[in-house]
Amino acid sequence: MAGRTTLISGGNRGIGLSTVRALSEAGETVVATYRKDPAPDGCRAVRCDITDPEQVERAFKEVEEEFGPVEVLVANAGITRDGLLVTMSDEDLGAVVETNLLGTARVVRRALRGMIRRRHGRVVLISSVSGLSGAAGQANYAAAKAGLIGLGRSLAREVAGRDITVNIVAPGWIDTDMTTALPERTRREAAGQVPMRRFGRPEEVAAAVRFLTSREAGYITGAVVPVDGGIGMGH
Numbered sequence: 291m292a293g294r295t296t297l298i299s300g301g302n303r304g305i306g307l308s309t310v311r312a313l314s315e316a317g318e319t320v321v322a323t324y325r326k327d328p329a330p331d332g333c334r335a336v337r338c339d340i341t342d343p344e345q346v347e348r349a350f351k352e353v354e355e356e357f358g359p360v361e362v363l364v365a366n367a368g369i370t371r372d373g374l375l376v377t378m379s380d381e382d383l384g385a386v387v388e389t390n391l392l393g394t395a396r397v398v399r400r401a402l403r404g405m406i407r408r409r410h411g412r413v414v415l416i417s418s419v420s421g422l423s424g425a426a427g428q429a430n431y432a433a434a435k436a437g438l439i440g441l442g443r444s445l446a447r448e449v450a451g452r453d454i455t456v457n458i459v460a461p462g463w464i465d466t467d468m469t470t471a472l473p474e475r476t477r478r479e480a481a482g483q484v485p486m487r488r489f490g491r492p493e494e495v496a497a498a499v500r501f502l503t504s505r506e507a508g509y510i511t512g513a514v515v516p517v518d519g520g521i522g523m524g525h
């Protein structure tokens with residue numbers, strides 16, 4: 291199954307970039323999407339704002355024309371605009387839901403059209419432990435990430451008969467640009483809540499994604515796989 295055309299949304303940094311590297315090492319032909327900052331040199335990339343249907347269609351056509359049909363999709367692109375719901379603006383509420391949930395659904399829908407015709411495909415949605423347990427100050431983000439679980443499991447039922455698997459990965463605290471920028475005290479307190487007493491590495495999330503897109507995971511679909519050091523246990 292090596293050499294498949296793989297598209298990773300938001301693959302220009304953090305978890306997305308680690309996943310680009312992991313699947314490239316597995317022999318896949320990987321293309322990353324980015325909205326503003328291009329992927330590092332050496333990575334195949336295409337510009338795409340997933341909130342814009344025309345950009346989504348254009349990105350898929352570019353990838354298909356150069357590398358062939360998308361057989362593996364990792365939906366990773368997302369944003370945060372944190373704040374208490376009672377003071378959150380409609381703009382911040384809507385932007386996060388539009389990008390993290392509706393934009394992801396748009397990308398998955400476009401990928402599934404080809405997968406259904408070819409009767410094969412792998413889809414992995416990157417959710418969050420926040421979507422399982424909730425997070426104060428992240429009602430918009432947690433709601434969108436919880437929505438990805440419902441989306442993924444519904445799609446898993448819809449397309450399983452076509453040899454298409456749809457799974458969800460739910461990372462916890464991971465060392466990315468966003469978490470590295472947090473004050474050291476905040477990082478220590480957050481790590482103290484994790485049973486493993488540390489933040490995860492992007493590569494550890496990418497390893498889970500790599501397995502779920504592999505031949506060995508062909509009978510796994512509709513699963514929510516936590517990569518969170520145990521912080522989400524019981525959810």
